[in-house]
Amino acid sequence: MTPGAPVAALPPMFALELGIMGGPEIDHLIGLLAKLPGMGPRSARRAALKMLQQPEARMLPLAAALADAARAVRPCADCGNLDSQDPCTICADTTRDRSVICVVEGVGDLWALERAMVHRGLYHVLGGTLSALSGIGPEDLNTVGLLSRIAEGDVTEVILALGATVDGATTAHWLTDQLRPTGVTITRVGQGVPMGGALDVLDDGTLAAALRTRRSA
């Protein structure tokens, strides 16, 4: 590769990694795919190639699904879950137990708990955990919304289902202090969440056990 070649605008390592050979549209597609979680340049190339070989069957439906989701999906004003309706499907479900709110770090954790079918109450998505390293402070977490939901009076228990990380534990302690004056029962998920573990990578059985063995915070 010589200076002045068409790929010179990209950082040299990035361009080399992608192995550019098919025009700017393909480069752009692979570059965007490579930024997705779990994807690197190699899997981005494979995914792009698969789609490009069957544009009608694979690519156009995906493009339409992406546009539809981007247009329709928003965070639920009550709990922070992502849904195309607001309040979200879970908050709007009158068969769910409205006295128990399970607090999770992110929507991925909510999805994991729903997949495992271990919680029939409502959720509250914090949007992160306190982290001195990442500069995430209390004002960055969705706690005002949680306190106002509790103030409405239906909630009797708040389950803190945060990951077993230092930041998760710090956040759980801090939240417990914030929630204590409300008088609700505060519990934390119990055994089975390995140290350093995030909730959304646990299998359904482990998640169920963690929720069943919750203990007072």
Ligand SMILES: [Zn+2]
């Ligand atoms: Zn909701």
